[in-house]
Amino acid sequence: MAEHVDSHNENHPTQSIEDTGEKVVYLLVYHVVFIMFVWAYWQTIFTKPMNPLKEFHLSHSDKELLEREDRGESQQEILRRIAKDLPIYTRTNSGAIRFCDRCQLLKPDRCHHCSVCDKCILKMDHHCPWVNNCVGFANYKFFMLFLLYSLLYCLFITATDLQYFIKFWTNGLPDTQAKFHILFLFFSASMFSVSLASLFIYHCWLVCKNRSTLEAVRSPVFRHGTDKNGFSLGFSKNFRQVFGDEVKYWPVPVFSSLGDGCSFPTCLVNLDPEQPSSPTGSNPANKSAAEGRQFPSKPLRESQSRLLTSTPSWSENETATDKDRKGASNPGMTIENEA
Numbered sequence: 001m002a003e004h005v006d007s008h009n010e011n012h013p014t015q016s017i018e019d020t021g022e023k024v025v026y027l028l029v030y031h032v033v034f035i036m037f038v039w040a041y042w043q044t045i046f047t048k049p050m051n052p053l054k055e056f057h058l059s060h061s062d063k064e065l066l067e068r069e070d071r072g073e074s075q076q077e078i079l080r081r082i083a084k085d086l087p088i089y090t091r092t093n094s095g096a097i098r099f100c101d102r103c104q105l106l107k108p109d110r111c112h113h114c115s116v117c118d119k120c121i122l123k124m125d126h127h128c129p130w131v132n133n134c135v136g137f138a139n140y141k142f143f144m145l146f147l148l149y150s151l152l153y154c155l156f157i158t159a160t161d162l163q164y165f166i167k168f169w170t171n172g173l174p175d176t177q178a179k180f181h182i183l184f185l186f187f188s189a190s191m192f193s194v195s196l197a198s199l200f201i202y203h204c205w206l207v208c209k210n211r212s213t214l215e216a217v218r219s220p221v222f223r224h225g226t227d228k229n230g231f232s233l234g235f236s237k238n239f240r241q242v243f244g245d246e247v248k249y250w251p252v253p254v255f256s257s258l259g260d261g262c263s264f265p266t267c268l269v270n271l272d273p274e275q276p277s278s279p280t281g282s283n284p285a286n287k288s289a290a291e292g293r294q295f296p297s298k299p300l301r302e303s304q305s306r307l308l309t310s311t312p313s314w315s316e317n318e319t320a321t322d323k324d325r326k327g328a329s330n331p332g333m334t335i336e337n338e339a
Helices: 002-011 020-046 060-068 072-083 140-169 178-209 213-217 235-243 284-290 302-308 320-328
Strands: 112-114 119-121 126-128 133-135
Touching: 020 133, 020 140, 060 072, 140 178, 140 235, 178 213, 178 235
Parallel strands: none
Antiparallel strands: 112 119, 126 133
C-alpha cells in the first residue's frame, strides 16, 4: 500500500516543483486568475442581450399605415416622420431609415438584427458560438474581460510550465508520467495563448476606435455619408464608454458601461435640429430611471452625463484621427455631440 502511494506521488505533476514557496505562489495566482476567468465567462454567457426600447417599436396604427402603403417612398416618408421623435442618425447605404421587418421597429444607432437570436440587439458586435450568446452593449465589457482572463490563464500556464518543458528535452525530469502532462500542458496552453492574444488585441483596437466588429467590416452610414470613425470620441472617452468612469470596476465583471445602448455620442454628423437627444425627449439621467428592469436602474453619474449630454464637449484631447477627419470634411461642419 505504501509503495502504491509513493508511486502515485512520484507521478503527480506538482511533485516536479520542489520549492514550497513556489508552489504556494503558483496556486494562489492560478486560482485568482481562474476565478476571474470563470466569472467573466459566466457573465458573458448568461447576460441577456439588451433590445431596443418600446419607443422604437411601431405602434399598431403606424403598422397599419405602413402596410397600406405599397410604394417604398411613401413607406420611407412614414418612417422618417416616426424617426423625428427618436435619436436616430445612421441610415442604410441608400440613405433610408433603418427598419427591421421581423421586429417591426426602427433600429437605433449601432443596433442590428441577429439571425440566430431572431431579435434586434443593441450595439451588436457579433453572435459568438463559444458563449452561445450575442455579444453587444449589455455584455461587451464581460466579453473583453473573458478574453483578457482566459489569455492570462493560458499565459500563466505556459510561463510556469516552460522551465519544466525545457527539462523534458534535456532529460532533467524524473522518468514519470508527469513528463507527458507537462508536454501536453505547454503545447495546448501556448497554442490557445496565440489565438486568444490575436483576438484580444483585435478587440482592444476596436475599443480604442469605438467600433463594433460589424462596423469594422461595414462602416456606419450617416446623413452626410459613410464614416468609419463616426462614433470615435478619442481613446479616453472610447475606453470609458465600454468600461465606465470608475477604475475600481474596470477589471471586475460587473456592468459599468456608459449610456443606455440606444443612443451614442457621435462626431462629424450634421445635426438635425428636429431630432431629440433621447427617445423620450428628456436627458439620459431621467430616461435611465424610467427604463425599469430592462436597463441598469443606477442613475448616470456626473461624469457619465458629461459624456452623453448634448453639450458639445469633444474639443478636448482630440486625437490625430479626429483632426484628420475634420480637415477632410466640409469646412463648415463642426463636431457635434448627439447623445
